Amino acid sequence: MNFERVELSVEDQAFLDDTRALLSSLVTDEVLRRDRETGDNFDEGVHLALGTAGYLAGEWNSEADGGFPRVRRRLWEQEKRRFHVPWVTSGTTSMVARSVQEFGSPELRDEVLPGVLSGHVRLCLGYTEPEGGSDIATCKTRAVRDGEHWVVNGAKMFTTGAHNCQYVFLITNTDPDAPKHRSLTMFLVPLDTPGIEIQGIRTVDGDRTNIVYYSDVRVDDRYRLGEVNGGWTVLREPLNAEHGAVDASADGLQDVSIMMHQGGFMVSACDRAAAIVGRSGRDGRRPVDDGSVAYRFGRSVARMEVAISTPNVFGRVALAQTMRDVAPDLMDVLGEAAALPIDTDGAIDDGASEYVYRFAPLVGIYGGTLEVFRNMIAQYVLGLGKPSYSVAKTP
Numbered sequence: 001m002n003f004e005r006v007e008l009s010v011e012d013q014a015f016l017d018d019t020r021a022l023l024s025s026l027v028t029d030e031v032l033r034r035d036r037e038t039g040d041n042f043d044e045g046v047h048l049a050l051g052t053a054g055y056l057a058g059e060w061n062s063e064a065d066g067g068f069p070r071v072r073r074r075l076w077e078q079e080k081r082r083f084h085v086p087w088v089t090s091g092t093t094s095m096v097a098r099s100v101q102e103f104g105s106p107e108l109r110d111e112v113l114p115g116v117l118s119g120h121v122r123l124c125l126g127y128t129e130p131e132g133g134s135d136i137a138t139c140k141t142r143a144v145r146d147g148e149h150w151v152v153n154g155a156k157m158f159t160t161g162a163h164n165c166q167y168v169f170l171i172t173n174t175d176p177d178a179p180k181h182r183s184l185t186m187f188l189v190p191l192d193t194p195g196i197e198i199q200g201i202r203t204v205d206g207d208r209t210n211i212v213y214y215s216d217v218r219v220d221d222r223y224r225l226g227e228v229n230g231g232w233t234v235l236r237e238p239l240n241a242e243h244g245a246v247d248a249s250a251d252g253l254q255d256v257s258i259m260m261h262q263g264g265f266m267v268s269a270c271d272r273a274a275a276i277v278g279r280s281g282r283d284g285r286r287p288v289d290d291g292s293v294a295y296r297f298g299r300s301v302a303r304m305e306v307a308i309s310t311p312n313v314f315g316r317v318a319l320a321q322t323m324r325d326v327a328p329d330l331m332d333v334l335g336e337a338a339a340l341p342i343d344t345d346g347a348i349d350d351g352a353s354e355y356v357y358r359f360a361p362l363v364g365i366y367g368g369t370l371e372v373f374r375n376m377i378a379q380y381v382l383g384l385g386k387p388s389y390s391v392a393k394t395p
């Protein structure tokens with residue numbers, strides 16, 4: 001790993017200063033409070049302002065197409081995180097926009113992509129279904145051809161951001177009799193089409209996601225992405241990106257694994273706890289002078305450091321698992337006032353560890369569960385073969 005400091009050029013330093021000034025004017029306490037209340041992880045005003053200032057285009061385009069050069073891209077990623085810019089819907093939008101660029105017709109690209117870069121068009125992921133999401137190829141939402149249209153019926157669970165988006169990247173089943181990976185067709189469905197109903201769901205950490213019902217939704221064939229029954233080809237790339245199966249770049253200007261943003265909440269909780277356990281009380285003793293506090297806090301920090309240094313798909317598992325392991329230890333070390341949530345009087349670490357405690361289970365579910373990732377590592381990285389769930393035969 002390369003720990004060298006990056007010397008910023010005058011231009012890059014100016015970019016950093018401008019970015020910080022813009023974000024401190026945009027991501028106000030009011031924006032953050034509203035975001036916690038709605039659980040949206042998206043703020044339209046901030047998103048549109050970033051579009052106007054060219055940050056959405058800078059992030060999405062490659063350097064060759066006018067996007068940020070490597071160092072600026074890294075600075076931008078770090079500042080977004082430092083300022084807690086609400087991020088989920090921008091993330092799904094840029095992921096889906098790549099598939100639109102690759103598989104959409106020229107007319108569809110023209111309809112969608114300029115708005116993605118200005119911030120007016122947002123895109124969400126319609127993969128998971130109420131009956132199960134890990135094996136998304138078992139999709140039951142049907143699309144049936146009717147002339148130049150398709151008629152879609154079904155339901156999708158956890159379509160995060162649907163209520164703030166204009167289109168959903170929808171997996172449908174177009175041939176129930178075919179083998180499952182040859183039965184899928186992808187669409188980019190406008191969310192204002194009649195027959196679509198979006199209902200909100202709140203998760204344990206306060207995030208909002210949605211269940212979306214599709215009843216006789218008529219979708220023009222021009223919203224199809226890729227071949228009929230060729231949806232798996234369209235899906236592979238965004239799934240790989242979401243699963244963290246793409247290598248980090250060798251120049252060190254990139255997170256070593258995905259989910260580092262989520263891991264950042266654990267890092268802050270550890271930092272806050274460090275300040276508290278190192279502070280002397282009225283009797284002159286510090287909590288960390290107690291051997292059990294020193295042991296459990298030290299173990300938490302060591303685990304956190306290992307998790308944030310673990311690369312690619314292993315890092316994804318390490319971060320989610322470590323968040324689950326570390327949060328209860330931090331809360332125990334800090335005492336009962338650590339059970340109070342953020343912005344509550346008396347919350348000893350302003351709710352940092354309590355938030356990680358509620359957030360960690362989700363980090364090990366969305367985009368693929370920890371169990372599924374462990375199986376993928378066993379099968380594809382360690383070469384241990386396909387898992388067998390049959391009952392072992394006794395000799």
Ligand SMILES: Cc1cc2nc3c(=O)[nH]c(=O)nc-3n(C[C@H](O)[C@H](O)[C@H](O)COP(=O)(O)OP(=O)(O)OC[C@H]3O[C@@H](n4cnc5c(N)ncnc54)[C@H](O)[C@@H]3O)c2cc1C
Nearest residue numbers: 125126127128132133134158159160365366367368369371
């Ligand atoms: C906050 C949040 C946001 C989300 N946002 C989106 C979104 O925007 N769009 C979207 O489409 N989906 C979204 N999801 C859905 C998410 O991707 C799924 O929850 C996830 O893929 C798991 O699917 P499932 O919940 O249907 O669980 P299931 O697949 O039903 O799994 C149930 C249990 O069985 C285990 N299991 C399943 N298969 C295997 C296997 N092969 N090996 C070992 N164990 C297995 C799982 O680990 C789990 O414990 C979101 C979920 C959450 C919690």
